[in-house]
Structure formats: structure tokens, C-alpha cells
Amino acid sequence: MLRLATLNAGIRLGIVLFATSLQIMAQAPQRQPTPNDTLKSPHVMADNRVAIRIYAPKASEVIVSGDFLGQSKPLSLAKDEQGVWSVVTGPLKPDYYSYTLMVDGVRTMDPKNPAIKQGISSLENIMAVVGKETAFEDNQPVPHGEVRQVWYQSNSLGMSRRMHVYTPPGYEQGKTKYPVFYLLHGGGDDDSGWNTIGRASFIFDNLIAAGKAKPMIVIMPNGSMPMPPSSNMADFAKLLPKMQEMFANELTKDVMPYVEKSYRVLTGANNRALAGLSMGGIQTLNVSLSRPELFNYVGVFSSGFFGGSISEAESQYAKTLQDPNFNKNKKLFLFEIGKDDFLMEPCKQTMALFDKHQIKYQYKETDGGHTWINWRHYLNEYTPLLFQ
Structure with a gap:
């Protein structure tokens, strides 16, 4: 009987705690959805153009650089009314490429892309444009x-x-x-x-x-x-x-x-x-x-x-x-x-x-x-x- 009473008390306590947590959640301010929730980057299109996007509504400048550009200069991303910055590359030859975003001068990883290349002092994102050339x-x-x-x-x-x-x-x-x-x-x-x-x-x-x-x-x-501690890449x-x-x-x-x-x-x-x-x-x-x-x-x-x-x-x-x-x-x-x-x-x-x-x-x-x-x-x- 003692064990049964203890078990019942535990169940009642669990129900109370669950109900309390539901009440707290109901009273908490609800997070408003943003375009970032459904954003996809990078997005490889059927013609091998690639869209690179980042949600940064308070930023004033975003650029992207990477080996996909060859000898060309970094690309500037454009901002839409929802705060999403984006750029679409020209058709790329199928291959694996690295790229880096700069948001207001700060080196930034693409938060929608988990594929990375690490180095001794930096990270870069990786994107794949797959085709017969990459076999x-x-x-x-x-x-x-x-x-x-x-x-x-x-x-x-x-x-x-x-x-x-x-x-x-x-x-x-x-x-x-x-x-x-x-x-x-x-x-x-x-x-x-x-x-x-x-x-x-x-x-x-x-x-x-x-x-x-x-x-x-x-x-x-x-x-x-x-x-040496005092040295750098220079x-x-x-x-x-x-x-x-x-x-x-x-x-x-x-x-x-x-x-x-x-x-x-x-x-x-x-x-x-x-x-x-x-x-x-x-x-x-x-x-x-x-x-x-x-x-x-x-x-x-x-x-x-x-x-x-x-x-x-x-x-x-x-x-x-x-x-x-x-x-x-x-x-x-x-x-x-x-x-x-x-x-x-x-x-x-x-x-x-x-x-x-x-x-x-x-x-x-x-x-x-x-x-x-x-x-x-x-x-x-x-x-x-x-x-x-």
C-alpha cells in the first residue's frame, strides 16, 4: 500500500508539473516567424546557377567571395523588403566550391549551409554543383x-x-x-x-x-x-x-x-x-x-x-x-x-x-x-x- 501511495503521489506531481509548464508556455510571448525559417542557401538551380542567401535585416552590406568566381571580384548581394540578401551566380561548371560571406565587413558563415571547410584560423562554406564532371x-x-x-x-x-x-x-x-x-x-x-x-x-x-x-x-x-606567439601570417x-x-x-x-x-x-x-x-x-x-x-x-x-x-x-x-x-x-x-x-x-x-x-x-x-x-x-x- 505504501508503494502504491508513493506511486500515485509521483503521478499527481508529474501532472501538476506538466500543467504548470503548459501554463508558462501559454503565457510566454510567442516567437514571430521570419523569412529565415524557410530560407534555403545555397540553392542550385536546374541550369547550374546558384542562389546564395542570408537573412540579415539590420545589415547594410553583404558580399560573397569564393573560388567559384575564378579571377572575378566578390559579388554584392541585394536586400529585399523582408531583410533577405541574395545573389544568383552565373551557371557554374559542376564541381565543389568554397565561399565566404562578409556581412558589414565581418566574415560570416552561411547559417543555412552546414557543409564547411575548416582551416587553422578560419572557416569556409562548401557548395556542390553536381554533374558528370564530378563523378x-x-x-x-x-x-x-x-x-x-x-x-x-x-x-x-x-x-x-x-x-x-x-x-x-x-x-x-x-x-x-x-x-x-x-x-x-x-x-x-x-x-x-x-x-x-x-x-x-x-x-x-x-x-x-x-x-x-x-x-x-x-x-x-x-x-x-x-x-611564435608574436607572429602572424604576414x-x-x-x-x-x-x-x-x-x-x-x-x-x-x-x-x-x-x-x-x-x-x-x-x-x-x-x-x-x-x-x-x-x-x-x-x-x-x-x-x-x-x-x-x-x-x-x-x-x-x-x-x-x-x-x-x-x-x-x-x-x-x-x-x-x-x-x-x-x-x-x-x-x-x-x-x-x-x-x-x-x-x-x-x-x-x-x-x-x-x-x-x-x-x-x-x-x-x-x-x-x-x-x-x-x-x-x-x-x-x-x-x-x-x-x-
């Missing part, structure tokens, strides 16, 4: 590998660091050892970049499923080195040589040993590839020329020796540049860059240095500039050349 980077109905976020202790830097690791389909169920590809991002990004806006895992999945690339393990480390060029060597040490003394201990990877230069874009490209050049015994497959995307003179590079890497066995050992050394890339001149100077010392390489020049639009294509073209 190589889309989520296709093929066997998928796995991407892990892996934390490890970097003794070189005295801190815990993160990398992204792609393992091919079937890795968990098997005992096979795989070749390993170290893939580096550019300045301002982190180890997540290649697998968000870079679409790397889908590119690998699709190539492997089509038999165009060998199954491999791909390591995407964080190439952004800790900078000091980047001055600090670049030091940061290059910091990265090379961490890669070879921390990342590679961790990978070779933790994953079923084949060792030796013939089973290792290295490639990077922009800052990652110059890191690739530094590692491959200062430690030529480690990688026999090398890719440099949208990069060259920048931040210093070419004569300094020639002096720094003299031993390797003058090594008659360098060409004999390398399976691939590839440069790829867009004709409108702002690093075209450093790239040409670097290739001229290679020519001077009879270092063999392949070169491909594409349309476009310094954007992920190109780098995804470069990855798709470079990966099938590995470990053949």
Missing part, C-alpha cells in the same frame, strides 16, 4: 575505405598532434601490407582539408574501384607548424625555411615511425609517395631533396621554391642536385600547376633549376589558378601513377 570525386556506390582522425604524440614539437588516415576497402578484414602515400595540404589549412573540400577519400575509393589505382594507405598530416615567408625543417623533422621522426608501427604499410622508397599543394608543395620539395632516400614518387602541386631566392635553394640542396643517381632512383617527379596560378613563376624557376642539374621531371599545365578546383583534379591524375 571522379562524388560518393559513388563502390566499396569505401575508412578515414580516421588519429592523435599521436609529436616529440619533435612537444605536443599532441592530429592526422587523417585513409585505409582502403577491406583493410580491416585482411592482413595485406600496402604502399603508403603522404599527402600534404597548403598554408592556412590543416589535416582535414584534403578530406573535406579535397574529396580525397572519394577520389581514392573511385580510382581503386575502377582499377585505375592500386590500393594504398594515405596519410594526411598537419603541415601547419606552430608559429611573417609566413620569413618563417618558411624554419617551418619547412620543423615539418620535415616531424614527418620523418614522428609521423612516419608512428604509421609504420601502427599500420600494415610496406617500407622502402619504392613503396612511399609524397605530394603536396602550395605550402605542402614546398614541404614536398624540401623533404624529397634533403632526404632523397625516403620517397621515389613525388608530386608538387601549384608550388615551387618561394619565400627565398632560387640560388639559396640551389645551395641548400646542392648535394642532391649534383647526385648522378637521383634520376635513377626516382620513379616519378611531377609538377602540376594552373596557368593563372600566382606561384607560376616560382614553379618555372624551380623547374629551370632542375633542368640546369639534369633532374628529370614531368610537367602538366592546366587552366585555372591556385584553387581546390585544380588540386582535386591533380590528385586524381597523380594517384594512378603511383606504385606501378
Whole structure:
């Protein structure tokens, strides 16, 4: 009886509390609906024009920039009577694009778009205009590998660091050892970049499923080195040589040993590839020329020796540049860059240095500039050349 009375008292208390909460809700001022409730952004239209919108009734100016604009200036959004700002782009070639809104001079994420690319100091939104041209980077109905976020202790830097690791389909169920590809991002990004806006895992999945690339393990480390507290991105060029060597040490003394201990990877230069874009490209050049015994497959995307003179590079890497066995050992050394890339001149100077010392390489020049639009294509073209 005591238990029953206690149960009944609890039920009555619950009913009272529920009724009280309903009364409070009824008395509370009701939120008025706004156009933001049903707003959609970005909205891809049938003709591949894209509407970008944001509800900002108190703003006085909104603009949008992004790689979808190519060399064009940012677009101004127009405000309607309901406080919705919008702009419609011209028809876009199917691809994945990044963009950023500026609301009264403040960098702002599109609140209606959860797809983002993160960097070391900023975020950008991602939008997809899907078509047959994006098939190589889309989520296709093929066997998928796995991407892990892996934390490890970097003794070189005295801190815990993160990398992204792609393992091919079937890795968990098997005992096979795989070749390993170290893939580096550019300045301002982190180890997540290649697998968000870079679409790397889908590119690998699709190539492997089509038999165009060998199954491999791909390591995407964080190439952004800790900078002195008083420094900023304006000091980047001055600090670049030091940061290059910091990265090379961490890669070879921390990342590679961790990978070779933790994953079923084949060792030796013939089973290792290295490639990077922009800052990652110059890191690739530094590692491959200062430690030529480690990688026999090398890719440099949208990069060259920048931040210093070419004569300094020639002096720094003299031993390797003058090594008659360098060409004999390398399976691939590839440069790829867009004709409108702002690093075209450093790239040409670097290739001229290679020519001077009879270092063999392949070169491909594409349309476009310094954007992920190109780098995804470069990855798709470079990966099938590995470990053949």
C-alpha cells in the first residue's frame, strides 16, 4: 500500500508539473516567424546557377567571395523588403566550391549551409554543383575505405598532434601490407582539408574501384607548424625555411615511425609517395631533396621554391642536385600547376633549376589558378601513377 501511495503521489506531481509548464508556455510571448525559417542557401538551380542567401535585416552590406568566381571580384548581394540578401551566380561548371560571406565587413558563415571547410584560423562554406564532371570525386556506390582522425604524440614539437588516415576497402578484414602515400595540404589549412573540400577519400575509393589505382594507405598530416606567439601570417615567408625543417623533422621522426608501427604499410622508397599543394608543395620539395632516400614518387602541386631566392635553394640542396643517381632512383617527379596560378613563376624557376642539374621531371599545365578546383583534379591524375 505504501508503494502504491508513493506511486500515485509521483503521478499527481508529474501532472501538476506538466500543467504548470503548459501554463508558462501559454503565457510566454510567442516567437514571430521570419523569412529565415524557410530560407534555403545555397540553392542550385536546374541550369547550374546558384542562389546564395542570408537573412540579415539590420545589415547594410553583404558580399560573397569564393573560388567559384575564378579571377572575378566578390559579388554584392541585394536586400529585399523582408531583410533577405541574395545573389544568383552565373551557371557554374559542376564541381565543389568554397565561399565566404562578409556581412558589414565581418566574415560570416552561411547559417543555412552546414557543409564547411575548416582551416587553422578560419572557416569556409562548401557548395556542390553536381554533374558528370564530378563523378571522379562524388560518393559513388563502390566499396569505401575508412578515414580516421588519429592523435599521436609529436616529440619533435612537444605536443599532441592530429592526422587523417585513409585505409582502403577491406583493410580491416585482411592482413595485406600496402604502399603508403603522404599527402600534404597548403598554408592556412590543416589535416582535414584534403578530406573535406579535397574529396580525397572519394577520389581514392573511385580510382581503386575502377582499377585505375592500386590500393594504398594515405596519410594526411598537419603541415601547419606552430608559429611564435608574436607572429602572424604576414611573417609566413620569413618563417618558411624554419617551418619547412620543423615539418620535415616531424614527418620523418614522428609521423612516419608512428604509421609504420601502427599500420600494415610496406617500407622502402619504392613503396612511399609524397605530394603536396602550395605550402605542402614546398614541404614536398624540401623533404624529397634533403632526404632523397625516403620517397621515389613525388608530386608538387601549384608550388615551387618561394619565400627565398632560387640560388639559396640551389645551395641548400646542392648535394642532391649534383647526385648522378637521383634520376635513377626516382620513379616519378611531377609538377602540376594552373596557368593563372600566382606561384607560376616560382614553379618555372624551380623547374629551370632542375633542368640546369639534369633532374628529370614531368610537367602538366592546366587552366585555372591556385584553387581546390585544380588540386582535386591533380590528385586524381597523380594517384594512378603511383606504385606501378
